[in-house]
């Protein structure tokens with residue numbers, strides 16, 4: 661378990677222990693018999709451990725103590741389990757793990773991890789495979805492309821984190837659904853528990869600039885994340901020694917680690933070559949590692965509006 665999660669669970673346990681202690685003090689102040697019952701319960705456990713009591717005797721005494729405690733609590737207007745241990749998740753008793761010998765993450769931990777992934781991905785959660793509507797396409801040809809593209813993208817997600825061709829390059833003019841599909845892949849990847857990060861090329865360059873001269877590594881997250889979605893390549897400022905260099909470094913390092921990368925651009929191949937140079941273009945268009953999807957047809961946004 662990650663240490664941030666361990667901290668989370670230990671803080672939950674502490675909070676619940678404090679609440680338990682408060683309840684105990686509150687009730688025992690009102691009804692001192694509850695305090696004697698608690699002391700007696702402790703003595704039974706000690707006697708059992710010392711062999712002065714059989715297990716059956718101890719069990720029957722503890723059952724009697726619990727029953728009396730419940731009766732007292734109800735008489736005082738509290739729920740019968742008011743003094744039982746408090747757990748936010750009763751399945752794992754706030755440890756985050758279930759199972760006797762083989763520890764497995766509890767569903768509450770998986771939910772937290774999911775949330776952490778979702779928060780870190782910077783996706784648009786409205787653009788998913790589930791929200792895909794074929795009827796927005798103006799022509800049969802475009803609709804059939806959209807449906808095939810969705811199937812293809814879903815297959816890609818299913819093959820993550822190691823697709824046969826790890827990279828996708830979505831090309832075509834704006835308003836044809838490129839970013840939508842890239843985003844939908846990201847959302848489905850997060851659902852599969854895959855660490856994902858979407859960034860626009862503009863934001864990427866801003867981050868690259870922010871790291872200059874202060875020894876920070878703002879691009880490390882883009883190098884190391886399992887699935888990177890680089891959106892809108894070609895809309896960022898071309899800053900000498902920054903834009904192309906940072907882009908090449910990320911693409912190169914991710915290729916070396918065989919990490920999947922999705923690049924989305926409105927530019928065509930010639931424009932990408934002239935903008936970024938052969939070195940980056942050959943990475944982007946590396947046919948052995950990249951599936952290129954070309955989006956064509958009429959703009960879906962202008963049609964809708």
Ligand SMILES: [Zn+2]
Pocket residue numbers: 749750751752753754755756757766767768769
């Ligand atoms: Zn749990």
